[in-house]
Amino acid sequence: MIETVDNYDRAIAAIKSDIETWYQRFAVNNEISLAEAKKLLTKAELEEFKWTVDEYIKLGMSGDPRWHKQLENASARVHLNRLEALEIQMREQVERIYRGRETATREYLANLYEDNYYHNVFDIEQGVGIGLSFTRLDQKRLDLVTQKPWTTDNKTFSDRIWTSKQALINSLNRNLTQMIARGEAPDRTIAAIAKEFEKDKNTVGRLVMTESAAFSAKARADAHAELGVERFEIVATLDANTSEICRDMDGKHFAEKDREIGVTCPPFHPWCRSTDVPYFDDEFTVGGMRVARDPETGKVYEVPANMTYREWYQKYVVDEGKEWSVKAYRNRHGDRKQYEAYKDAIGKSNMPLTFRSFQQMKYQEPQRWDLLKGYKSEVTSGNISPLVGFKNFEKEHNSLIERFVGTKTSDGIEIKGIKPHFTARKIGTHEWMADDASKEIRNRLRYKAVKSEQIEDALSSGVYRDTLRKEKTGKMMLSRQYQGQECVVTINPETGMLIQTNRKKRK
Numbered sequence: 001m002i003e004t005v006d007n008y009d010r011a012i013a014a015i016k017s018d019i020e021t022w023y024q025r026f027a028v029n030n031e032i033s034l035a036e037a038k039k040l041l042t043k044a045e046l047e048e049f050k051w052t053v054d055e056y057i058k059l060g061m062s063g064d065p066r067w068h069k070q071l072e073n074a075s076a077r078v079h080l081n082r083l084e085a086l087e088i089q090m091r092e093q094v095e096r097i098y099r100g101r102e103t104a105t106r107e108y109l110a111n112l113y114e115d116n117y118y119h120n121v122f123d124i125e126q127g128v129g130i131g132l133s134f135t136r137l138d139q140k141r142l143d144l145v146t147q148k149p150w151t152t153d154n155k156t157f158s159d160r161i162w163t164s165k166q167a168l169i170n171s172l173n174r175n176l177t178q179m180i181a182r183g184e185a186p187d188r189t190i191a192a193i194a195k196e197f198e199k200d201k202n203t204v205g206r207l208v209m210t211e212s213a214a215f216s217a218k219a220r221a222d223a224h225a226e227l228g229v230e231r232f233e234i235v236a237t238l239d240a241n242t243s244e245i246c247r248d249m250d251g252k253h254f255a256e257k258d259r260e261i262g263v264t265c266p267p268f269h270p271w272c273r274s275t276d277v278p279y280f281d282d283e284f285t286v287g288g289m290r291v292a293r294d295p296e297t298g299k300v301y302e303v304p305a306n307m308t309y310r311e312w313y314q315k316y317v318v319d320e321g322k323e324w325s326v327k328a329y330r331n332r333h334g335d336r337k338q339y340e341a342y343k344d345a346i347g348k349s350n351m352p353l354t355f356r357s358f359q360q361m362k363y364q365e366p367q368r369w370d371l372l373k374g375y376k377s378e379v380t381s382g383n384i385s386p387l388v389g390f391k392n393f394e395k396e397h398n399s400l401i402e403r404f405v406g407t408k409t410s411d412g413i414e415i416k417g418i419k420p421h422f423t424a425r426k427i428g429t430h431e432w433m434a435d436d437a438s439k440e441i442r443n444r445l446r447y448k449a450v451k452s453e454q455i456e457d458a459l460s461s462g463v464y465r466d467t468l469r470k471e472k473t474g475k476m477m478l479s480r481q482y483q484g485q486e487c488v489v490t491i492n493p494e495t496g497m498l499i500q501t502n503r504k505k506r507k
């Protein structure tokens, strides 16, 4: 639109080359002290630098007059230190990105305003079916609109552009000095500076988006005033990304005289996608449709225009069991990291095939997700071999559930569930092996697993003792240990969960 990515890339490339040349010239072994950096340029160096400055002056004739003046001053100076010279070079790159930005933004916003104004007038006339008379916009009015601040801090978009430029220059200079003071190598300095540019790009993008939304709102307000529309209604986007405030504001209507950007009318926040439409007390909007997006499939469909965000959400998201995908979308960045971490820890073959199916498991199959978490923790703490694999682990776990859940211990406690750690203890520290593995394999792998019959034997033995043990969280837990011939089985007598099993040591 206004900014091209190229401008930023070009600026970063230019600064990279400036810094590299500077280090080559003044640093020893890629390092330079602050004192060295602040040494004055020699007469020859100064002469050479003035050529560069004169180049900048020629290039930037139509740019910021304040910068122009500062360059002229630099060109006339008899003393200039190395750091100052580099700062001027960096500043010029920033000025180049910002050069013309204000004019371009003003033009863009004026066009946007004009477009929106006429569209609104047209739409309203279509709606009421008669041609109303309205004022055409002229340059004077557009200038007035673009120069009037709309926020409570009384800043116009030009002020904001100027502020963001200053912030970028200041942070670049601060970064540079700090890097030199810390003795960083130039590549790290360049990386830090590139990051600052990246931040600036986002700030400017956000600024333009917010200003655009505000100028569209102004155009709507002016069109309404022109045609005598007295009330407006907020329309939020019907999809999963809509902010809380916009969900609440959707469907509300206000008098035009109470229109206040950010309070009663959008944008309510940066990147706000809400808008407003004329509101009439009669059936003006009846029969109309609005668009919604399915959070699970991303498909777009229509719902009646008078359905509010909250109504849509209940009917099409909650009632249809799709709330999880809203959560999945919101947590996508964190989940992506978790997905990668899990892949690293337990291997791709033990994971759901895609990120999508990973999220599906996490939000829709809480028990399998708990088991996967348990499996990962058992593998990473070395309780079971990674060669067991999640499939076998799950199979073993499910067969334990089938065999034990619902049965009772000798003292009448009903077993209600099985912790992943129990399954891991049952499988044993060494290679995965089925209960009916041959004696030869058993010996070869020094099998330390516990067999299901041995667990059953312990649970029905009638020999047990209670102990208190401290959880990782610091909470004290009661547990009951059943002594069998071959193993000890621990359960939580309050929850009925099987926690732990250990093979007895042979004397």
Ligand SMILES: [Zn+2]
Pocket (backbone or CB within 6 Å): 243, 246, 268, 269, 271, 272, 273, 274
């Ligand atoms: Zn919004």
